[in-house]
Amino acid sequence: MSPSAPLTVENIRSTLATRALGQQIHLYRELASTNSEAMSLAQAGAAHGTVVVTESQTAGRGRHARVWFSPPAVNLYCSIIVREAGPGLSLSEWLSWVPLTAALAIAETVQAVAGLSLALKWPNDLLLNESKVGGILCESSLSAANDPIVVIGIGLNVNVPRESFPEELRPIATSLCEATHRPIDRNRLLAQLLLELEQSLDELRSHGPTRLRQAYQTRCGTLGRHVRAILGAGQELLGTVEAIGSDGALQVRPVPASPDSSSPSPLIEVRAADVIHLR
Known part of the structure; x- marks a missing residue:
């Protein structure tokens, strides 16, 4: 299998079609955690839609501070700053639906770019053939104006081969390339993800979660289990x-x-x- 092409701001923007998400991109070779960096930027005033993405994380984390496997140059590790809550939603509804909306956007992105159908494991895991292929960590804060800030952290196993996973993860984790048998363009994947996420968040703000709830339930592998x-x-x-x-x-x-x-x-x-x- 050919190696994964590097992430570059130019290549991400070459197919980017968003209004706000990704208009400011901070790309790093290595970070401790994209969520930590994004939250620092948000609290310093970074704009809605600012994206932090890195080739490698040294202290990537999932829920409950679990370590997130983050090898260099093969996967997608990014965090998106979201500032604009929906006027028709309570703060608790907004904070509850943002991670589910993000999961749905990732599933639709993977379907469009890689032709793979992911199942959503409530509340924040993405499964491919019952194995974990990604996860979401949303963290929130209030700005000085008491507007909610949400940092949507996404880790997606893209081009990491099975033999590169730690032994304890091999029975329970997988990557997109393991299913497609070809490398996935991470630049295009991120650009499509930002578009899907922007459209889904716009719908959540404007129309509430009615259709998103139906779409989420259609993909939710936890229903009926x-x-x-x-x-x-x-x-x-x-x-x-x-x-x-x-x-x-x-x-x-x-x-x-x-x-x-x-x-x-x-x-x-x-x-x-x-x-x-x-x-």
């Missing part, structure tokens, strides 16, 4: 996922306390949890 939701403080929930709520919550029907129970357990809405798909 038996899951274990780890809620924190030692609490777990076992049940079957039935829907995504209007505010983005996962609606879970718990396993009945008694196998002889004739009435279904009431739905529980989960808004923050680690969700494990059970066989």
